[in-house]
Amino acid sequence: MNKIIQGDCLEELKKLPDNSVDSIVTDPPYELGFMGKSWDSTGIANNVELWKECLRVLKPGGHLLAFSGTRTYHRMASAIEDAGFEVRDMIEWVYGSGFPKSRNIGLDIDKRNGITKNRGKAFVVAGQSGQKDKDTGGDLVPGSNTMGAYVAKNEWSGWGTALKPAHEPICMARKPLAEKTVAENVLKYGTGGINIDESRVDYNGEIPNIGGRANHTRGDGYGFKELGENIEANTQGRFPANLIHDNSEEVRECFPETGKSTGGRIGNKGSALNMMGQDYEAGDPGYGDSGNASRFFKSIIYQAKASKNERNKGCEGLEEKQYSHDGREKEIENPYQRNKSVATNNHPTVKPIALMEYLIKMVTPKGGIVLDPFAGSGSTLVSAKENGYQYIGIERESEYINIINARLNN
Numbered sequence: 001m002n003k004i005i006q007g008d009c010l011e012e013l014k015k016l017p018d019n020s021v022d023s024i025v026t027d028p029p030y031e032l033g034f035m036g037k038s039w040d041s042t043g044i045a046n047n048v049e050l051w052k053e054c055l056r057v058l059k060p061g062g063h064l065l066a067f068s069g070t071r072t073y074h075r076m077a078s079a080i081e082d083a084g085f086e087v088r089d090m091i092e093w094v095y096g097s098g099f100p101k102s103r104n105i106g107l108d109i110d111k112r113n114g115i116t117k118n119r120g121k122a123f124v125v126a127g128q129s130g131q132k133d134k135d136t137g138g139d140l141v142p143g144s145n146t147m148g149a150y151v152a153k154n155e156w157s158g159w160g161t162a163l164k165p166a167h168e169p170i171c172m173a174r175k176p177l178a179e180k181t182v183a184e185n186v187l188k189y190g191t192g193g194i195n196i197d198e199s200r201v202d203y204n205g206e207i208p209n210i211g212g213r214a215n216h217t218r219g220d221g222y223g224f225k226e227l228g229e230n231i232e233a234n235t236q237g238r239f240p241a242n243l244i245h246d247n248s249e250e251v252r253e254c255f256p257e258t259g260k261s262t263g264g265r266i267g268n269k270g271s272a273l274n275m276m277g278q279d280y281e282a283g284d285p286g287y288g289d290s291g292n293a294s295r296f297f298k299s300i301i302y303q304a305k306a307s308k309n310e311r312n313k314g315c316e317g318l319e320e321k322q323y324s325h326d327g328r329e330k331e332i333e334n335p336y337q338r339n340k341s342v343a344t345n346n347h348p349t350v351k352p353i354a355l356m357e358y359l360i361k362m363v364t365p366k367g368g369i370v371l372d373p374f375a376g377s378g379s380t381l382v383s384a385k386e387n388g389y390q391y392i393g394i395e396r397e398s399e400y401i402n403i404i405n406a407r408l409n410n
Contacts, residue, residue, distance in 0.1 A: 060177055
């Protein structure tokens, strides 16, 4: 079943049979015109007809996971819902290595006034004598070092146009069930549920001693606890949440350090429900371990984008090209210039394989078919292949088809 199809995704999707794929895991264009790329400003990610085709080819109960940008997520999610999907959740991919893509307004005003930046060390006035600051009316002396004057005169020093990106939303949607219950749908089609155990959060050490006793008969997702029965931690890990992070220092600093969690000590006379979905008698210990609270969420120790070694693996025979980290359109000849790199995989938004692997396992039955209608550099397909899933990838750009093939054939 493994296929790589070059062509327009909307047209190619129409050629696929109804109810033929188990999941869709994809990173569509964010519709921002990133780096001046034509494929990032077509509006396709917000096209209801596209998502209707995705709905059609998915099996009943099949899940869609689609990345988006913070500025345009609402439009994509609305289109997905309008196509007939049930929007089930939004997963946050949080990282500490985002690169700010902001205009320096103070510098722009400087340039407007004939002041240029000299290697980041000083500002010098260019042009003829007798120039006046267009905003303040003050004299500008050609050739003079105006670093101090620039900061003092320009009231917009330090102003910009955008924040540093630190997260990307992932829309989790599901095709409506064809059977009356999730259980019946799963038995008939193999789709409808989320693989909780494959998505659990590792303890990264000793399994915590939760302790505690059930106050009343209650399901914990894996059976029922009778009144007074001891509750133990699931040995496979903590219950997954709708947040994934890169375990960077910047992200960990957002979470507090905790001692032994006391989730079961809340409430009056009754019980409390802890983060693992279990009941405790008031006063009983909670999670039984301590550390940074980021431990409750899945971490994939990676940068926001794939590392240079990972992105180029298998592409050694392809032509080296430059790619930009900061969204500049202009070609830069010096590969050592700031924010420019040389790579044989020059796709600007390569997702980490470990991240795509985690998402595929969450929503795809073992050996199932994963569809990526925006295959890009092929991270979804590589992850599927390496973990025993079948895949179908659709990509419009021929240069990216070559990259996909090289990575898959590695």
